[in-house]
Amino acid sequence: MKIGLQQIIISIVALLVAIIVVVFIYENPARLGEQPLIIRALVLSLAIIAALVAVYPLNPMFADRPGTYVGIVCIPALIPGFVFYMLLLPGKAGEGFEAEQLASSLISDRSSNGIIEVGFRYPIYTPTISVKNRELFTRHVNVFLRMIDSNGGDTLFRAVRLNVPGNSLSVESTVQGMLSENRRYLFNPLEIPPDRSLEGQVVFVISNLEDGTTFTDALVSAYQAQFEIRDPENGQLLLEFPLQHI
Numbered sequence: 001m002k003i004g005l006q007q008i009i010i011s012i013v014a015l016l017v018a019i020i021v022v023v024f025i026y027e028n029p030a031r032l033g034e035q036p037l038i039i040r041a042l043v044l045s046l047a048i049i050a051a052l053v054a055v056y057p058l059n060p061m062f063a064d065r066p067g068t069y070v071g072i073v074c075i076p077a078l079i080p081g082f083v084f085y086m087l088l089l090p091g092k093a094g095e096g097f098e099a100e101q102l103a104s105s106l107i108s109d110r111s112s113n114g115i116i117e118v119g120f121r122y123p124i125y126t127p128t129i130s131v132k133n134r135e136l137f138t139r140h141v142n143v144f145l146r147m148i149d150s151n152g153g154d155t156l157f158r159a160v161r162l163n164v165p166g167n168s169l170s171v172e173s174t175v176q177g178m179l180s181e182n183r184r185y186l187f188n189p190l191e192i193p194p195d196r197s198l199e200g201q202v203v204f205v206i207s208n209l210e211d212g213t214t215f216t217d218a219l220v221s222a223y224q225a226q227f228e229i230r231d232p233e234n235g236q237l238l239l240e241f242p243l244q245h246i
Helices: 005-027 029-033 037-058 066-092 171-179 215-221
Strands: 097-103 128-133 139-149 154-158 190-192 196-202 222-230 237-242
Touching: 005 029, 005 037, 029 037, 037 066, 097 222, 097 237, 128 139, 128 190, 190 196
Parallel strands: none
Antiparallel strands: 097 128, 128 196, 139 154, 139 190, 139 222, 222 237
16 A cells, blocks of 8 residues: 555544543543543544554555554554443442551651751651542542540641642641642542552641640551541541551
8 A cells, every 4th residue: 555645644643542542541541530431432432543543554455445453453442442441440449448547757857958947846647548549529528637545635736738728828838838849748638549559648637636745656546547538528427447556
């Protein structure tokens, strides 16, 4: 098959479209996971069609027969994507979340290495956690830390937020500003794509310790300590899992 300039241009454009769509799918799983299943199937189909159009000139079997190529190759190639998104994916999707704590760490004046300036009043607890979204769509969740002492006293800490409301300089906004440039830290609300896990260090400002009591001491004396995953819209408890002591 003789390849003309027009066909070369069409193939190059189609190849670029395929690459752009594939990169978009890879780089934006959370954004794509917010879309209906039919939209996700169509996005994948666009990448497949563009790739097949790009390689059309390399297939001598369909020389000068683009209609036949579309009917025999392109249209059947769309079927697996729709079968996956519309039939297989809903069938294998679960409900809710899985979560676990992977490590514990504490930022204080002595351990800060310049991250928290000397004289900062509160310890910063930064446990490493992993949260998996088992559902079909992207979910946003908030992480909390609940500590119950031997007297039944209940304290609930919310992890530092990505966007702290108000213009005044608060402890939360100060900590968020100092740690946000490091990508290993996570801030409420967490955005988790469907059937994916998000791993990182959430940040808690421990602000209610009695004088002379360290956070480690408070954990040791706590009757119960656990993390809670909650819906940011209504506060509904979605999952709780135990805290592993430092």
